[in-house]
Amino acid sequence: MHDIHSLTRRGFLKAGSLAGGGLLLSFYLPLPAKGRGLKTPSPTLFTPNAFISISPDNSIKILCNHSEMGQGAYTALTQIVADEMDADWSMISVEPAPANAALYACPAFGMQLTGGSASTNSEYDRLRRVGASARSMLITAAAREWQIDAALLHTENGSVFGPAGKKATYGELVEKSAGILPPKPEGLKLKDPKDFKFIGKSLNRIEVQSKINGSAIFGLDVMIPGMLVAVIERPPVFGSKVKSFNPAKTKSVPGVKHVVQIERGIAVVATGYWAAKKGREVLEIDWDLGPLLNSETLRTDYLELAGTPGKIAAKEGDVTNTSGAATTIEAIYELPFLNHAQMEPLNCTADVKPDSCDIYIGTQGQTIDQMTAAKILGMNPDKVKIHTQLLGGAFGRRAIFDGHITAEAVQTSKAIGEPVKVMWSREDDLKGGYYRPVSLHKLTASIDKNNNPYSWHHRIVCQSFIIGTALESMVVKDGVDTIAVEGASELPYAFPNVQVEWHRGMNLVPTLWMRSVGHSYNAYVKECFIDELATAAGKDPYQFRRGLMDNHTRLRNVLDVAASISGWGKALPAGRARGIAVHESFKSFIAQVAEVSVSNDGKLTVHKVWVAIDCGPVINPGNVRAQMEGSVIFGLTSALYGNISFKEGKVEQSNYYDYKMLRINEAPEVEVKIIDSTASMGGVGEPGVPCVAPTVANAVFVLTKKRLRQLPFPANVRS
Amino acid sequence: MITLNINGSNREVDAPEDMPLLWALRENLGLSGTKYGCGVAQCGACTVHINGEAVRSCVTTLSRAAGQKIVTIEGLDDDISRRIQDAWVAADVPQCGYCQSGQIMSAHVLLRENPNPTDKDIDDGMAGNICRCGTYQRIRKAIHMAAKK
Numbered sequence: 057m058h059d060i061h062s063l064t065r066r067g068f069l070k071a072g073s074l075a076g077g078g079l080l081l082s083f084y085l086p087l088p089a090k091g092r093g094l095k096t097p098s099p100t101l102f103t104p105n106a107f108i109s110i111s112p113d114n115s116i117k118i119l120c121n122h123s124e125m126g127q128g129a130y131t132a133l134t135q136i137v138a139d140e141m142d143a144d145w146s147m148i149s150v151e152p153a154p155a156n157a158a159l160y161a162c163p164a165f166g167m168q169l170t171g172g173s174a175s176t177n178s179e180y181d182r183l184r185r186v187g188a189s190a191r192s193m194l195i196t197a198a199a200r201e202w203q204i205d206a207a208l209l210h211t212e213n214g215s216v217f218g219p220a221g222k223k224a225t226y227g228e229l230v231e232k233s234a235g236i237l238p239p240k241p242e243g244l245k246l247k248d249p250k251d252f253k254f255i256g257k258s259l260n261r262i263e264v265q266s267k268i269n270g271s272a273i274f275g276l277d278v279m280i281p282g283m284l285v286a287v288i289e290r291p292p293v294f295g296s297k298v299k300s301f302n303p304a305k306t307k308s309v310p311g312v313k314h315v316v317q318i319e320r321g322i323a324v325v326a327t328g329y330w331a332a333k334k335g336r337e338v339l340e341i342d343w344d345l346g347p348l349l350n351s352e353t354l355r356t357d358y359l360e361l362a363g364t365p366g367k368i369a370a371k372e373g374d375v376t377n378t379s380g381a382a383t384t385i386e387a388i389y390e391l392p393f394l395n396h397a398q399m400e401p402l403n404c405t406a407d408v409k410p411d412s413c414d415i416y417i418g419t420q421g422q423t424i425d426q427m428t429a430a431k432i433l434g435m436n437p438d439k440v441k442i443h444t445q446l447l448g449g450a451f452g453r454r455a456i457f458d459g460h461i462t463a464e465a466v467q468t469s470k471a472i473g474e475p476v477k478v479m480w481s482r483e484d485d486l487k488g489g490y491y492r493p494v495s496l497h498k499l500t501a502s503i504d505k506n507n508n509p510y511s512w513h514h515r516i517v518c519q520s521f522i523i524g525t526a527l528e529s530m531v532v533k534d535g536v537d538t539i540a541v542e543g544a545s546e547l548p549y550a551f552p553n554v555q556v557e558w559h560r561g562m563n564l565v566p567t568l569w570m571r572s573v574g575h576s577y578n579a580y581v582k583e584c585f586i587d588e589l590a591t592a593a594g595k596d597p598y599q600f601r602r603g604l605m606d607n608h609t610r611l612r613n614v615l616d617v618a619a620s621i622s623g624w625g626k627a628l629p630a631g632r633a634r635g636i637a638v639h640e641s642f643k644s645f646i647a648q649v650a651e652v653s654v655s656n657d658g659k660l661t662v663h664k665v666w667v668a669i670d671c672g673p674v675i676n677p678g679n680v681r682a683q684m685e686g687s688v689i690f691g692l693t694s695a696l697y698g699n700i701s702f703k704e705g706k707v708e709q710s711n712y713y714d715y716k717m718l719r720i721n722e723a724p725e726v727e728v729k730i731i732d733s734t735a736s737m738g739g740v741g742e743p744g745v746p747c748v749a750p751t752v753a754n755a756v757f758v759l760t761k762k763r764l765r766q767l768p769f770p771a772n773v774r775s
Numbered sequence: 776m777i778t779l780n781i782n783g784s785n786r787e788v789d790a791p792e793d794m795p796l797l798w799a800l801r802e803n804l805g806l807s808g809t810k811y812g813c814g815v816a817q818c819g820a821c822t823v824h825i826n827g828e829a830v831r832s833c834v835t836t837l838s839r840a841a842g843q844k845i846v847t848i849e850g851l852d853d854d855i856s857r858r859i860q861d862a863w864v865a866a867d868v869p870q871c872g873y874c875q876s877g878q879i880m881s882a883h884v885l886l887r888e889n890p891n892p893t894d895k896d897i898d899d900g901m902a903g904n905i906c907r908c909g910t911y912q913r914i915r916k917a918i919h920m921a922a923k924k
Contacts, residue, residue, distance in 0.1 A: 397907060713817050
């Protein structure tokens with residue numbers, strides 16, 4: 057246990073402190089990130105713990121240990137801290153915390169990582185204590201100053217108040233707070249939720265101003281003195297290696313400074329992006345190509361695997377006993393590789409010096425980036441500073457196990473001895489792998505003679521991006537990658553006989569999690585096939601599901617709410633139909649209803665999507681709505697357009713013209729109902745995605761009588 | 776040297792004539808509010824105004840931009856801009872925010888040409904700008920709010 061150490065009034069403050077239940081061991085106040093135009097910190101600050109820094113001018117800086125990628129972490133996490141410390145919201149700013157796993161590891165992952173829709177629900181308890189601890193210390197400072205019993209003081213809107221009109225702002229207490237000990241964790245008093253002032257309010261995104269006037273700095277915007285720009289020529293086929301290369305033509309392009317080989321390819325380094333790109337266009341490389349993947353071959357292999365028993369992921373009763381089955385249905389579902397296609401292409405700026413390294417990156421995984429750079433450079437991790445930038449979207453693509461984005465920049469900077477920004481073009485990003493895995497599903501289900509569910513058998517074939525990584529021991533159980541089968545292995549519908557199996561597909565393509573991960577394909581299959589079974593049973597798809605969910609009351613409730621707000625069962629204009637789906641993921645419960653129409657030539661229009669969500673207590677309802685609205689667009693984009701395919705080893709898609717995104721003219725209205733709930737807190741970044749595609753597909757079926765068992769949907773959904 | 780008139784002042788840029796304006800703005804002049812998203816005029820993140828028209832700076836060469844009146848997100852300062860930016864805040868439009876400079880530059884031209892757009896007008900005017908976070912519903916709302924003021 058660490059107690060207090062003296063606060064020094066120098067630019068570097070080290071204050072050992074104890075907050076957040078003893079999670080904080082020491083505090084190193086970081087220098088401002090280069091390239092962000094930040095002021096030098098005031099020499100006199102009160103830093104009650106690693107998350108909060110208070111200035112005499114009453115401004116409060118929150119160091120946020122989760123990255124902001126659009127999901128609203130900066131705002132929601134700050135709301136938690138600010139509420140418990142009774143801060144003045146208008147005086148708060150947020151900065152990214154430095155990389156320091158000892159201080160800032162996400163409680164859900166044990167490392168600094170933003171993902172799994174876990175930022176808010178995993179940090180809620182700790183950050184409440186962080187805020188409450190600071191508040192308690194400020195009260196102690198005022199009590200000492202005024203020589204009054206602390207019990208007589210209270211706080212409000214950034215000030216401590218005492219009897220007889222006594223008042224001190226938090227800024228005025230900065231100097232007086234020197235030497236104050238944090239309260240013991242067991243003595244820390246948290247607010248009664250009824251007294252929350254910021255938690256539960258739809259406060260605007262805290263960095264919103266910077267995002268409407270062009271001043272927000274993303275990784276790609278970083279400029280540091282002497283910085284060069286590099287593009288990398290990476291293998292044209294996954295697994296291939298450079299045999300030889302001829303840099304002569306490239307070096308003759310004006311602006312090109314260096315051509316160097318790094319682990320993953322050849323880096324063309326120039327004074328700017330255009331010169332680097334021009335230089336790369338004339339680079340001559342002889343590649344040693346690996347196996348040449350074709351999507352058609354892959355499909356054939358997966359189909360064959362699906363015909364054989366896989367590893368058991370879930371089992372109840374006996375699906376081989378068909379004695380009670382009156383009607384049996386079977387289907388094959390197929391979902392493609394997907395690219396995250398976040399708007400800001402991948403990038404990383406590295407400045408390797410003899411005994412230290414600075415890295416500027418919009419990353420979801422600071423700890424991994426720091427360890428990656430430290431390993432390449434043979435330095436202690438604490439010599440590697442990660443300056444986290446805003447992320448122009450991420451969706452999982454910026455949370456990688458192998459740190460390849462950072463590694464490329466570090467290796468290039470090391471090779472040339474200068475700071476360098478490695479930029480990925482859109483094409484580099486799209487063809488660069490780390491896709492949502494392709495999957496193929498074989499399903500068999502039956503109902504008994506009374507049309508009640510009898511058996512459910514789901515066999516999944518997909519590759520694993522977990523096996524072989526540090527997460528394997530946590531995620532792989534009895535040989536099954538639980539992320540690969542998530543959303544399928546916990547069937548919420550009561551069947552007497554259930555079996556879910558998994559086959560590991562071949563790993564020729566680097567794959568990764570993408571927003572809602574295994575749920576993104578398993579929920580599609582589950583929710584479409586249960587709809588098929590409802591049809592086979594001659595029952596309404598809402599009522600059929602509802603009748604099987606007695607043991608899943610939170611999930612059943614959102615299903616009821618979605619049906620209710622969408623007017624399920626009521627008449628619709630001619631040519632329109634509704635579909636429904638329900639799914640639990642990332643500890644949240646969501647049901648959706650879509651209203652669609654299909655033209656005579658098969659063109660699908662999604663008019664409106666209703667979303668009912670129970671994510672437990674809500675920090676920022678406005679942001680929950682924003683995440684649901686965005687998730688509908690994300691899910692619909694995948695359903696209508698998302699497809700990465702291979703021919704002779706090469707990715708067939710290049711840019712947004714052949715890897716399309718949903719545009720505003722195709723965007724449905726989205727109505728969101730948030731359930732008032734005091735149950736456990738869930739996530740909101742991802743769980744809105746899984747229901748979208750099945751909801752729409754089930755609605756299309758009503759109009760066309762055709763099941764859409766392959767994603768993306770065909771351009772003509774009647775075909 | 777190429778002379779560019781940007782946000783009301785002339786700036787000298789030492790760059791090849793065939794280089795897209797986007798890279799001069801971002802790298803030579805430090806105006807990083809204009810974003811790179813696709814490089815092929817598909818996403819609209821790089822939208823700027825040239826003589827009042829919304830233009831994709833990623834495919835606009837310096838030779839074409841030279842001598843024209845260029846306005847970037849950093850240079851917006853008229854009444855329409857303020858109404859749009861206020862509405863963008865009120866509707867809390869941005870998520871990751873990366874595309875929003877381009878969205879706002881396109882919305883500006885839309886509202887100047889059509890002060891009271893319908894949903895259909897908005898869809899038509901804004902379809903060149905991709906938002907991967909899916910803020911479209913709020914963009915529609917914000918444009919209506921900006922129009923009403």
